[in-house]
Amino acid sequence: MIKTLMKSIRQYRKESILSPIFVSVEVFIEMFIPYIMSWLIDDGIMKGNTSLITKLGLFLLLMAFISLMFGIGASYFSAKAAAGFAANLRKDMFFNTQNFSFENIDKFSSSSLVTRLTTDINNIQLAYQMLIRIAVRAPLMLIVSIVMAFVVNAKLAIQFVIMAPIMAILLALIIKNAFPFFPKIFKNYDKLNQTVRENVRGIREVKTYVHEQEQIDKFSKSSNMIYKLFSGAQKIIALNAPVMMLLLNGSMLLLSWFGAKLIVGHEMQTGQLVSMFSYSNSVLFSLMILSMIFTQLTISQASGKRITEVINEQSTITQPAKHPVTDLNNGDIVFDHANFKYEKDSDVLALSDINLHIHSGETIGIIGETGSSKSTLVAMIPRLYDVSGGAVRVAGHNVRSYDLKTLRDNVAMVLQNNVLFSGTIKDNLRWGNENASDEEIIAAAKVAHADGFINEFPDGYDTMIEQGGNNVSGGQKQRITIARALLKKPKILILDDSTSAVDTKTEKEIRLALKRDMPNTTKIIISQRIVSIKDADRIIVMNHGRIEDIGTHDELIERNDLYSSLNKYQSEKEK
Template sequence: MLKTLLKSVRQYKKETLLSPLCVIAEVFIEMYIPYIMGMLIDNGIYKGNMAYVQKMGLFTILLTLLSLVLGAAASYFSAHAAAGFTANLRHDMFYHMQEFSFENIDKFSSASLVTRLTTDTNNIQMAYQMSIRMAVRAPFMLVISLIMAVMISAKLTMVFLVAVPFLTIAMILIINGARPYFPRIFRAYDELNRKVRENIRGVREVKTFVHETEQIENFEKSTSKIYKLFSKAMVIMATNGPVMTLTVNCVMLALSWFGAKLIVGHQLETGQLVSMFSYTMSVLMSLMILSMIFTQLMMAQASGRRVAEVLNAQPTITNPVKEPLEDVTNGEIVFDNVDFKYDKDDDHYALKDINLTIKSGETIGIIGETGSSKSTLISMIPRLYDVTGGAVRVGGHNVRSYDLKALRDNVAVVLQKNVLFTGTIKDNLKWGNEHATDEEILRASKIAHADGFIQEMPDGYDTMVEQGGNNVSGGQKQRITIARALLKKPKILILDDSTSAVDTKTEREIRLALKRDLPQTTKIIISQRIVSIKDADRIIVMNHGKIEDIGTHEELIKRNDLYSSIAKYQEENSK
């Protein structure tokens, strides 16, 4: 885990090294000051030697100022290094996530990935900053304080032999008690983020169905779970304070008692006892700081594992190792005995024994009941998922032999869930081709029958699209995404139920425009409506992950019970 995370330090190695060096120098000076103060009391104040007092006082002020400068420098370097390291970490995670396949994203879930990019990286940042500053300061302060205390009075130092082991055992028990809660807390954060994300994205449905109360209850359950887990962990961690206070008070009483006896017996000077109190506080404060560090490190350890899981996850779909094909010559598609299942350990196949050949330029319709794996079938073509068995060939070559960008540039898919991004309509259209000219944008928009309503908008193609495309209707959003796909000038165009929100007249005009203007492009149309695919060259009927039948509309009406029943039902309901 650490090896994976520390790769993101990169250009911040210098600050990472300078911070502990400044801390070490600061600690040496701080630990020397109490020793000087003891000498100042014993050799200056008690003896009435003001010259010595002035000399040592000035020296102490200079050391204090130097310590202040070193402390400020350590703070600057640690903050800069931690912020930079975390920025790199988020950068590495986000870039790595862009290589993820749908299978990778399904495994982690989008809500969990957001949590790992935000909450988990924040925990790592805090732990990293503490590690290169406080985690260096506390042990050095502890060791040097003990050494200085031994130099002043080995007898009084014996008090630590009881206090330090007691505190160490207490901290170990506290840490081990709280540790198991943190992984559960972050899983609860994932669940909370998922529910918030669903609520915000589906806010219209929530209000339409008047489900605000249920959503609030679900939210409260998630927050309550986090509260309970965090409370239990913090209650355990909070016992550290009373334990530390008890130990400090007991040690101070012991030092006062035994120190007074040593002074009366002329075995210890008053100034030395004052120095011992300072070193005692330094020792105990070091232990307290260490306990805080361990608490943060426990949280960071859980977060670090989650972040490392993302960084170490290998994309299940990658480019070929040797000489990937850079061009798709035509739109021919062949499914050769294809099997597919989402979970490799599951016995259930989403697709089974798929054998199909689609000629280049052909228009294919796909229909079937919900859950018949229509969308899964077309996901194999641009390698959104990889087949479990068999092969899919495009343009005469296995899709696994193509460069992913080359394949996906030539296979345009308009998915069921149409997504528009914040920006202008033109910006969204240029996702299909960032170098597209205004003429190409206009042509694609006209084919998709989007130009008409775009021109009527306040700023035309420069109209801003709100987050998620909330200021355009469902049908308008679908037509923009179709135009976006057309700008890729693909060899294969797949419309996955992407005209469901468009009226039948406009949908028919879009189909005619596609047939007229893209005669060489292979077109695959998935739809629940017979009217959307009845004019296709061939229609595929899917049923439980298998191809039940293939034929024209007229042929399937006569011989396929599933197709004819769907057609009859839709015809009756359209009257």
């Protein structure tokens, strides 16, 4: 974990090194000041030596100023290094998620990824800033204070040697009991973020079904669980303060008692006792700071593990190791005994022994009951998933041998719930081709029958799309996403139930336009409506992850019970 996280320091190594150096200088100067103070009191004030008081006073002012400057420098460098480290971690996590396959995405929920990119990163940032500044200052202060205490008076300094291990043992016990709470806390943060995300995205449905109170209760349950876990952890961590105060007060009493006896016995001077009080405070203060550091590191350890899980996650779909195919010249597709399962260790196949040849330029319809793996089948073509067995070939090459960008640039896939992004309609359309001209954009929109309603907006193609596309209807959103896919000028076009929100008349016009304007493009249309696919060259009937039958509409009506029953039911429903 540490090795993975340290790779993200990169350009902030200099600040990460300078901060502890500046802290070290600051501590050495600070710890030397009480020693000079003892001279000032014993040889200056007690003996009335005005000249020495002046010299030592000025020297102390100079040392305090230098210590202050190094302290400011340490704060600046640690803050810059920690902020840069956190920025790099976010970048590394986000960049890696862009390489994830659908299988990787399924492993991490979106709410969990948001928590890891925000809360967990913030924890690591705070911990790192403490690590390169306070975590250097506290142990160094502890060591130097004890050494200087022995220089002043070895007899009194022995108590520090006794106190330090006692405190370390108590601190270890506190951390050991508090740590198990934090992984649970972050898992519940994931649940809370998921609740908020679902509520915000589905706020219209929440209000439509009057489920506000149910959502409030769901949020409260997650929030209360986080509160409960945090409270449990804080009750244990809160023991730090009273334990520290007990040791601090006990140390002061022992110093006062034995120090007074040593002064009376002329074995120690007043100034030395004053410096011992200062070193005592420094020792116990450094121990208290160390307890805070260990607490934060305990929290950040759980966050660090969650972050490294994302950074170290390897995409299950990778580029070919050698000589990837960079040319895809037709839309011919072959499924050769293809199998697929979502879990590697599972015995359940989502797709079983798929044998299929789709000719370039052919229009294929796919139909089947919900859960028959229609979408899973077509997801194999652009390698959104990889087959678990067998092979999928496009234009004569195994899809695994293609350069991923080449493959996916030539396979356009439009889903039922495709997303529109914040920006103008034109910006969203250019996702298909960022270099598309206005003429090409309008042409694609006309094929998708989107040009008409776009021009009805006051700003036309420059109309701003709200987050999630909430200012356009479902049918309009689907037509925009179809136009976006067409701008790729793909060799293979997959429409996965992507006209479900479009009326049948407009849908028919879209199909005719696709047939007329894209004759050489292989078109695969998945639909629950037979009317959407009845004119296809061939129709595939899927059932429980298998191809049950393939044929034209008329052939399937005659020989396939599932297809004919669906046709009969839908025909009666339309009457």
